[in-house]
Amino acid sequence: MGAKRKKEDAPEMAEDADIDDGGCRDRRNRQKVEKKEEFRPSMIKNKEKRSAAHAKLKHQKKLEKRKTKKAREAADKQALELGEEPPQRSVPRTIENTREADETVCKPDDAELFVANDADEFSSILRRERAPKILITTCRFHSTRGPAFISELLTVIPNAHYYKRGTYDLKKIVEYATKEDFTTLIVVHTSRREPDALLVTSLPSGPTAHFKLSKLVLRKEIKNHGNPTGHVPELVLNNFTTRLGHRVGRMIQSLFPQNPDFRGRRVVTFHNQRDYIFFRHHRYIFETKESKQQDPKSKKGKDAEDKSTGQQVIARLQECGPRFVLKLKSLQHGTFDTRGGEYEWVHKPEMDTSRRRFFL
Amino acid sequence: MPRTTTVECPGCPPLRALTFDALGLIKVTESRGNSGGIPQVVERWGDADSSKCVLAASIDDRANDPILAVARKNGTIEISNPLSGDIFVSISDFGDGDGHPEDDDIAGLHIFKKSRSVGSCSLLTCTTKGNASLRSVDIAPTESTNNGASNSWKVCAAGKVLCAKVHGSEKHALFGGKGVEVNLWDLESSTKIWAAKPPPKNSLDIFTPTWFTSATFLTGNDHRKFVAGTNSHQVRVYDTSAQRRPVISFDFRETPIKSVAEDHDGYTIYVGNGSGDLASIDTRTGKLLGCFLGKCSGSIRSIARHPDHPVIASCGLDSYLRLWDVKTRELLSATFLKQHLTCVVFDSNFSDKEVVAPDAQNADEIPGEVEQEALKLVKRKKFPEEMKGKKKKSKDDRSKKSKKKCCQMESKECDDS
16 A cells, blocks of 8 residues: 555656646646556556555456446346337447558549459459469478368369479479469468468469468368368458458459359358458358247237247358468569569568558 | 557658559649648549550659650550640650560650750650660640651660660660660760679679669769669669779668669669668668668659659559658658559649739749640649639749749749749
8 A cells, every 4th residue: 555655646746846836726637637547556666566456456347347247237137128128238349440540441432443453463363254273382391281281272272283393493383384374373381391371373474472371270170070062162251451452352262263153052261350361161051940039028919929930040050171361471563583573562560560550 | 548559740841743553543642731741642644544554754844834754554655744634745656667566665764854845845765675766756736746856776685674764964874674784875876885794703603694673873963873773682883984893782682673763962872672671872882871661561663852852752562652751761651542653753843832922023924934735723722812813823823833942942042933
């Protein structure tokens, strides 16, 4: 207690000393308010006292949270009993909610964006003028899980072919692939015997995206996994909002054929959240099931009866195929070229100034 | 509270920059207000079409009758008014008689400022196959053949020319490229007066092929000194009066040097490379003075130095136009322009302050000015009311601007323009 009091006094004394002419009341009041807001347990130098103060603060917060939760539940229950709407829940603050306003976000009415889309390298595939044909290869080193990963990739992406790397130069591989009418080249890069990075190059002259691959889970490691069929999958691309994200999204879209087979009930998802792209591969099925409604009192009469015996359609998912996370490290303007490469976007540490700023 | 750090960008002095992008659009960005103006895009000219990608641009921004020349990917060169965007003349089928083959893009373009006369201008263009041509073009609105006298020659036998620059005195030009050593040509006699020699093989006997990606002269006074940047991230300073090998050569980071610009003092250069690093280097010592840190994540395609203010502009593939302070290397502002930008030029005859100039002076100025086509008056609406009375607003603006520009410079005398 003594320590706390000293800390509270000290800033006040310092500020009093700073006042030259007899300060106005506003200043005094403001200081007092500032003083209250300033206090944090981290200002106490003594470790024992500081940890005690911190624990006390946390306990207080926990009690307050429990209290508000109880109050909210009571209010909800009361509202339901009375037959009214339960009071509105406030929206929790998340990092995605408080993301920094980004001027590069694509707007829906941007004519320049549409022209740029028509003019970019993927438009011919996305307009179905060319069918995607993927060439997958690895880096020169062997890896333990690499071949398994590649065989799974071959089942996920239709019309994909695997060729062994040998000792060919990537530039030669690009030439060869362009000649054989491939549309994209994927190189699975290995580090420490684990697939580590994915290099996706659009051919013939397209941009090269370098992704960092992590959290790879193979099909056999997933419990109750399903086996994918050969139908063309549906593609779900979530949250690629900025111009860069849009470009990367189109690049991923150009890997898959543009005619999904809905009867195959197969979906591949690339979900972007905070610049990490989560890859999932599911089979889904729509089922109707008996719904058990517990509040028929809200609407009396026929409606209630319908609901209580009503059917609800739900979708069940079965995961199949690999699961991994990608993070874009750089986007090069031409094909892969370490020395002469010109970058459209490269991640630099100086760009990470804010925890609320994302690029994709 | 959310942990965000926002650095407030200080504004820029009043300036006007024109950027050219990969879809052929020309965007005009202006910053108003003497201290702390935030640049905004005021105009956008052109139709978005990827075949009209701008490859090179040059501006002659004199006070009266400024022109802007733009070279596009489909082989056309357009000469237009940088204040309004109206195209005076568009030359297509650029080539020497046998037409213009598909893969012969224009690598460099320059408007000659000293020998400009009313109604015509001369241009130097160079294509990647090495066909350089000096031609004079009529820009009068009346019907006339586009090509006046033209003089063309071949700069290189093999290889691809990637950079071409004309010296300030407009008597010499240099060309360099992939497989093309830097050459210095005398424009009056169309002869090559100097060619560089590659540096000696390094200790491992590794031979790097010549590949110059950018070049510029160091000062407007001396045509003998210039700087070239290579694909293997080397910046080389050449002095034709000394030797054929580079005088100083230094490495800068790891990606090709995509653009080089010189400063007015004659020894500082600004280099921008393929991964977005912009730095200023002292060529006398070869020392890196400092990097411009501003989260530039895309290759810098073009750097322009403002003739008056200590400001440089850089634009590139990350679609941002960034303005930097030269002395402090601070980012003054970054404007998002949505497309891959290829070139940027400054229009130095710009002032947003309204001059309280007596009307009598303006009346004297009008007869002396060149007759122009009707100009867009949209951008003028920001200017206050004293301009409303005049019909030929634009000419007055420019005359006032040139006067105002004199007055704005602190230490210079304001002579009659």
